[in-house]
Amino acid sequence: MGRFKVVSFKSVVGLPYYEVDFGWGKPVWFSLGPLSFPDLAILTNSSDGEGIEALAVMSKEDMDKFEPETSIMAYASPNPSIFFSL
Numbered sequence: 001m002g003r004f005k006v007v008s009f010k011s012v013v014g015l016p017y018y019e020v021d022f023g024w025g026k027p028v029w030f031s032l033g034p035l036s037f038p039d040l041a042i043l044t045n046s047s048d049g050e051g052i053e054a055l056a057v058m059s060k061e062d063m064d065k066f067e068p069e070t071s072i073m074a075y076a077s078p079n080p081s082i083f084f085s086l
Contacts, residue, residue, distance in 0.1 A: 007039045011042070012044050013044060018049070028047055039062075041055065
């Protein structure tokens with residue numbers, strides 16, 4: 001029997017999180033915060049409302065296999081939160 005992995009997919013597509021304003025203006029990007037669940041993909045609306053974003057949580061070993069896939073990485077962009085430090 002071959003090796004397989006279970007991946008969970010969740011969707012928050014359609015929720016109006018880009019419309020929330022707590023006095024600082026509407027958000028430019030939405031995230032569910034730090035996620036440490038392995039093998040998880042979350043689908044959200046893109047900030048411009050024209051597409052869907054996928055946030056994928058995976059192990060370093062899986063990421064090392066994923067990153068060289070140019071057919072997939074052509075659609076990837078950096079996570080905006082990496083530009084901010086706590």
